[in-house]
Amino acid sequence: MKSTFEELSNELKKKKIRLSHQRLKVLEYLTLHLCHPTVEQIYVDLQKEVPTLSKTTIYNTLSSLIESGLVRVITIEDHETRYDIRTENHGHFKCESCGEIYDFNVDIDSLQSVDLNNFKINDKNVYFKGICPRCLLSINKIK
Amino acid sequence: MKSTFEELSNELKKKKIRLSHQRLKVLEYLTLHLCHPTVEQIYVDLQKEVPTLSKTTIYNTLSSLIESGLVRVITIEDHETRYDIRTENHGHFKCESCGEIYDFNVDIDSLQSVDLNNFKINDKNVYFKGICPRCLLSINKIK
DNA sequence: TTTTTACTTTGTAATCGTTACAGATTAATT
DNA sequence: AATTAATCTGTAACGATTACAAAGTAAAAA
Incomplete structure (x- = not known):
């Protein structure tokens, strides 16, 4: 599991996703919170550190991370989409x-x-x- | 798989769900359409036969059927809840x-x-x- | 059969998660 | 430092689902 900012940056570079403060923060959040958070949880928590953060950005960021295979969606109940950075099978x-x-x-x-x-x-x-x-x-x- | 109206009625009686025209129609629809329909699909199709049918009724009906174990929810993508009357494991x-x-x-x-x-x-x-x-x-x- | 009662249906309005969009901002390149 | 193209932000729009109250109906009681 990658965890430092630098390692996360490299992950993004490898996938040719442009680095941005917000993306790194979301990525970092996911590595620190393996509890399968919802967008709402990510938003509420990260706003404490990044007050200007917008929900749309979280949605956008998660989309690129999912597309690149760095993050996985968990859909168990409708209306409760969750995200998981552990992509190994479990x-x-x-x-x-x-x-x-x-x-x-x-x-x-x-x-x-x-x-x-x-x-x-x-x-x-x-x-x-x-x-x-x-x-x-x-x-x-x-x- | 139960399929006649009478058999479906008995299923409901057994589960102590009150019979109603709408419930039987939804149940019948599910036995005839094993393609995992959405509420929207059920609604559009059944309205041809039952013009007064309301979407809320379909939601209500499906809730009771799910609670009683007669119907199963399939959540693969968010915002695309589907329903399946085949409850055996597959x-x-x-x-x-x-x-x-x-x-x-x-x-x-x-x-x-x-x-x-x-x-x-x-x-x-x-x-x-x-x-x-x-x-x-x-x-x-x-x- | 008629009456009663509790449950169900209906339609509208409200809710909530997600997406669309356009202008402001910023990372990366020249 | 200037340029360019991608990203971020906030608001508005959207769509699925739920809440609610009045009207209707199935089943039980009389």
């Missing part, structure tokens, strides 16, 4: 009680289907829903 | 060229992760993205 678990999204390791590459023999597969996604251990505990306490 | 493939969504058989149940040992899993989803055979063909013809 699954996502969304707790239906607290809403938190957990990463988990799972062998996605081994998922195959004869039905897709003639398809070109670019992207594989796996997500589960249920209740996380913390919420299970508090539910049991109430009972 | 994967979805979305073609990034034509937008079509294909079903495929895949052993979702075997997907396991030690990271989720203490989690209660209610729902497992798998979706791939890429290019479907038809689009691959036409792309090659152009080249």
